[in-house]
Amino acid sequence: MTRLTRSPLATERLAAELAADFHGGECLALDGELGAGKTQFVRGLVRGLGGDPRAVSSPTFVLLNVYDTGRLTVYHLDAYRAAGPADFEAIGFPELLEQNSIVVVEWAARIAALLPPGRIDVCFEAVGPRLRRITWGS
Numbered sequence: 001m002t003r004l005t006r007s008p009l010a011t012e013r014l015a016a017e018l019a020a021d022f023h024g025g026e027c028l029a030l031d032g033e034l035g036a037g038k039t040q041f042v043r044g045l046v047r048g049l050g051g052d053p054r055a056v057s058s059p060t061f062v063l064l065n066v067y068d069t070g071r072l073t074v075y076h077l078d079a080y081r082a083a084g085p086a087d088f089e090a091i092g093f094p095e096l097l098e099q100n101s102i103v104v105v106e107w108a109a110r111i112a113a114l115l116p117p118g119r120i121d122v123c124f125e126a127v128g129p130r131l132r133r134i135t136w137g138s
């Protein structure tokens with residue numbers, strides 16, 4: 001599915017909508033250029049689950065942030081600086097997938113080999129200063 005958003009808040013709202021259907025065990029693989037809106041999307045996800053969106057920041061340097069929301073724990077990873085799948089295996093990525101939580105990965109294509117088959121791919125494209133095309137599907 002595809003949606004155009006015209007503001008950061010609209011991107012948050014889309015993510016919150018999707019989060020309403022989550023039960024735990026979902027993995028979201030986010031891809032798109034720097035500034036395309038991946039982290040903004042995670043804010044909406046956390047907000048949609050009842051958590052604090054202000055807690056969300058890009059885990060570029062630490063690889064992994066953890067947010068407790070009202071409903072589910074969200075593991076937020078960023079593969080931008082990962083040397084490869086081995087880095088993600090070292091921080092226990094495969095185990096995170098088995099915890100009935102939400103696992104969301106920015107720059108997921110960099111660790112493609114580790115992504116589970118049932119993941120939701122979300123692709124972000126900046127088509128204008130505030131216009132984003134967001135495409136998602138399993």
Ligand SMILES: Nc1ncnc2c1ncn2[C@@H]1O[C@H](COP(=O)(O)OP(=O)(O)O)[C@@H](O)[C@H]1O
Nearest residue numbers: 005006007008011034035036037038039040130
């Ligand atoms: N429609 C939109 N959706 C998401 N972000 C937007 C939008 N329009 C403008 N922006 C801005 O683009 C930037 C997106 O940053 P961020 O979410 O950190 O990107 P990424 O994590 O993909 O590098 C933010 O500065 C945000 O305010």
Ligand SMILES: [Mg+2]
Nearest residue numbers: 038039058106
């Ligand atoms: Mg980011």
